[in-house]
Amino acid sequence: MDQRAVNTHLNSLTIPTTSRGQIDYQLAKESVIREFRRGRLSKADICDAQPELLRVARSVGVATSQPCPICEQQSIVHVVFGFGTKLPKNGRFVANWHELQRLSKSHKKISCYLVEVCTNCEWNYLLRMFAKESKVADSNSDTQ
Numbered sequence: 790m791d792q793r794a795v796n797t798h799l800n801s802l803t804i805p806t807t808s809r810g811q812i813d814y815q816l817a818k819e820s821v822i823r824e825f826r827r828g829r830l831s832k833a834d835i836c837d838a839q840p841e842l843l844r845v846a847r848s849v850g851v852a853t854s855q856p857c858p859i860c861e862q863q864s865i866v867h868v869v870f871g872f873g874t875k876l877p878k879n880g881r882f883v884a885n886w887h888e889l890q891r892l893s894k895s896h897k898k899i900s901c902y903l904v905e906v907c908t909n910c911e912w913n914y915l916l917r918m919f920a921k922e923s924k925v926a927d928s929n930s931d932t933q
């Protein structure tokens with residue numbers, strides 16, 4: 790995948806800031822990283838990605854240009870999982886915004902979890918949780 794394709798893919802995952810019920814965990818993440826750098830948390834405490842998460846991250850995660858905050862040897866990838874009444878118990882990987890739109894139409898409401906993953910050191914952190922409802926108008930999804 791060339792850089793332009795990567796950028797297009799990333800744009801397709803842009804999450805509207807108007808989503809209702811959105812929770813951002815960025816500050817909590819920075820706190821965890823600080824504790825690690827001060828030696829209060831070990832790598833084993835925070836680099837504990839489940840095998841399934843690593844598998845999804847390696848095969849279909851969205852590449853970013855952000856270095857892993859823990860090992861700094863590899864860029865992190867983003868993975869979005871959707872949870873809803875008719876979706877698998879462990880969630881369903883959502884590849885892009887259009888797929889999310891399609892899923893929300895057939896599933897009414899989906900809770901989505903955006904996770905950053907390092908496939909090198911197995912760091913993983915929930916970045917954001919947001920709900921996607923079929924009633925929400927998304928007129929700006931293709932114009933950003």
Ligand SMILES: [Zn+2]
Pocket residue numbers: 857858859860861862863907908909910911912
């Ligand atoms: Zn790492």
